[in-house]
Amino acid sequence: MSANVVGMALLLLGLVLVVAKLIRLRSRWCQRLFLPSSIIGGFLALLLGPELLGRAASGLGYDGWAEGGIFGADILSVWSTLPGLLISIVFATLFLGERIPNPKDAAKLVGPQLSFGVAIGAGQYVIGLLLAILLLAPLFDIDPMAGALIEISFEGGHGTAAGMRDTMADNGFPEGADLALGLATVGVVSGVLIGVAMINWAVRRGHTQFLKGDAQASVEEQRGLYLKDDQHPAATMTVRPSSVEPLAIHFGIVAVAVLIGYLMLTALRGIEELLWLDSVELFAHVPLFPMAMLGGVVVQLYIDRADHTGLVDRLMMLRIQGFALDLLIISALATLSIQAIADHLGPFLLLAGAGIAWNVAALVFLARRIIPTYWFERGIGDFGQSMGVTATGLILMRVADPEGKSPAFEAFGYKQLLFEPFFGGGLITAAAIPLIAQFGPEPFLLGMAALMTFALATGLLYFGRQGPAATSDTQLR
Numbered sequence: 001m002s003a004n005v006v007g008m009a010l011l012l013l014g015l016v017l018v019v020a021k022l023i024r025l026r027s028r029w030c031q032r033l034f035l036p037s038s039i040i041g042g043f044l045a046l047l048l049g050p051e052l053l054g055r056a057a058s059g060l061g062y063d064g065w066a067e068g069g070i071f072g073a074d075i076l077s078v079w080s081t082l083p084g085l086l087i088s089i090v091f092a093t094l095f096l097g098e099r100i101p102n103p104k105d106a107a108k109l110v111g112p113q114l115s116f117g118v119a120i121g122a123g124q125y126v127i128g129l130l131l132a133i134l135l136l137a138p139l140f141d142i143d144p145m146a147g148a149l150i151e152i153s154f155e156g157g158h159g160t161a162a163g164m165r166d167t168m169a170d171n172g173f174p175e176g177a178d179l180a181l182g183l184a185t186v187g188v189v190s191g192v193l194i195g196v197a198m199i200n201w202a203v204r205r206g207h208t209q210f211l212k213g214d215a216q217a218s219v220e221e222q223r224g225l226y227l228k229d230d231q232h233p234a235a236t237m238t239v240r241p242s243s244v245e246p247l248a249i250h251f252g253i254v255a256v257a258v259l260i261g262y263l264m265l266t267a268l269r270g271i272e273e274l275l276w277l278d279s280v281e282l283f284a285h286v287p288l289f290p291m292a293m294l295g296g297v298v299v300q301l302y303i304d305r306a307d308h309t310g311l312v313d314r315l316m317m318l319r320i321q322g323f324a325l326d327l328l329i330i331s332a333l334a335t336l337s338i339q340a341i342a343d344h345l346g347p348f349l350l351l352a353g354a355g356i357a358w359n360v361a362a363l364v365f366l367a368r369r370i371i372p373t374y375w376f377e378r379g380i381g382d383f384g385q386s387m388g389v390t391a392t393g394l395i396l397m398r399v400a401d402p403e404g405k406s407p408a409f410e411a412f413g414y415k416q417l418l419f420e421p422f423f424g425g426g427l428i429t430a431a432a433i434p435l436i437a438q439f440g441p442e443p444f445l446l447g448m449a450a451l452m453t454f455a456l457a458t459g460l461l462y463f464g465r466q467g468p469a470a471t472s473d474t475q476l477r
Helices: 003-026 028-032 037-047 050-059 073-092 103-140 144-155 157-163 165-170 175-205 219-223 246-276 288-306 314-334 339-343 346-370 375-386 390-400 408-419 427-439 441-461
Strands: none
Touching (some): 003 028, 003 037, 037 050, 037 314, 073 288, 073 314, 073 390, 103 375, 103 408, 103 427, 103 441, 144 157, 144 346, 144 375, 144 427, 157 175, 165 427, 175 314, 175 375, 175 390, 246 288, 246 314, 314 390, 346 375, 346 441, 375 390, 375 408, 390 408
C-alpha cells in the first residue's frame, strides 16, 4: 500500500465529513435525531461503497464498482484498518490533561459500570444458549454452539467474529463464522440506529442531563453550530509556536501513551507465554486500546508530578480525541459487510432479535437501578459496546454527552481494563466455543447464569443503593 493511497484515503474521509456536515445543516430529520456528522458520513460512505452501490451497479451489468464502490478497493482497505488504530488514540487521551483520581474514587466510579457491563455480557450467553437449547437446535437442527454467537458477535464485533473462524471450524461448527459476521453487522448498524433512538427517547423522558428536547433547543443547537457571540476557543496555547506547534506536542504526548501501552501489552504477553507455555492465553486476547488508556494514565501521573507549567491542555486532548473519533466512526461504518445478512435468515434473525431485545431491556430497566449517577450517559456506552464494537459505545456516549461533562468516558475506560480481558474477544469469549463443544451447552450456561446473577446482585443491591453523592463526578475532578 503506497503512501499516496493512504494520504488519499484520509483526504476522502475529510471530504465525506464535510459533505455530511452540509447534510446535517440542511436535514431537519438528522437534526431531530441528534445525528453527528460522522455517523451521517459513515452511512453515506457505506451507501457509495461496494456493499450497496457496488452491488447495485453489478446487478445492472457494471462491475467497476464491485470491489470498492466509487472509492476503490485500495481506499477501502486503508479505511478498514483505521478503526483499530484510531481507537487507541481515543482511549489514550481519556485521562491526559486531567488529574488522575485516587484508586478509592476510581473504584467507586468503575464498580457500577463493571456490574452493568458484566451483566449484559453474561446475559447474552444466557439468552443465546437458552434460545439454542430450547428452540434453535430442535427446530432448525443447528449446533447449540450457536448460542454463544450473540456475545461473540455483539460484544466482540467483526474482529472477534472473524478471528474465531478457525476455532469454530475446528470444533465442527464452520457455518458459525458466517452467522457471527452477519450478527456483528446487525449489531453495529442496529446499535447506532437503536442507540440514537434511545437517546431521543431519553431526551423526551428527561433522562439526559445535557441534551434538551427539540422544543427547547435553539436552531443553532439543532444544526450543531455556535452563534458568533457564543464561540469560544477550542483549546489553550500552552507552548509558543516558535518552539513547537501546540497541537504537535500534544499529539506527541498521545503517541508516547500509546507506545507505553504497546510495550506493556507486549511484556504481559511475553510473561504469559513463559509462565503457561501457551496453555493459557489471557493477554493474547487483550486488544491494544485499554492498554493505551493505561499508558495515558502512566503519562498523566508523571505529568502530575513533574509538570509545573501547565504544558498539557485538557481541551487540546479533547480535540485530538474528537478528531480521531470522527474519522474512526466514518471508516468503521464505511467498511461494514452486509453480505452475511442476506445469506442466513433462520436462526440468524432469532439470535439477532433476542440479542437486541436483551440489550435494550438492560439499558431501560437495569442501568438506572445499577448506576447511581448519570445513568443514561454511562449506560448508553455499555449498550453501544454490547451491540457491536467499543466504537459504537463511544459514538453514543458522544451523542448523549457531546462536551464530555459527565464521568461517562472515564467510567467506561476504567471498566474496559477489567472487562476486555474476559468478554468481547477476551478469555471467556475465546473459550466459549471449545467449552461448549467439549462439555455441551448446559455447564457453560450454568456458569454464565451464575456470573450474571452475581453481577446483578452487586449492581442492584449494593451500587444501585448508593446515593448520588457517593459517586459524584465532582469527587473525581
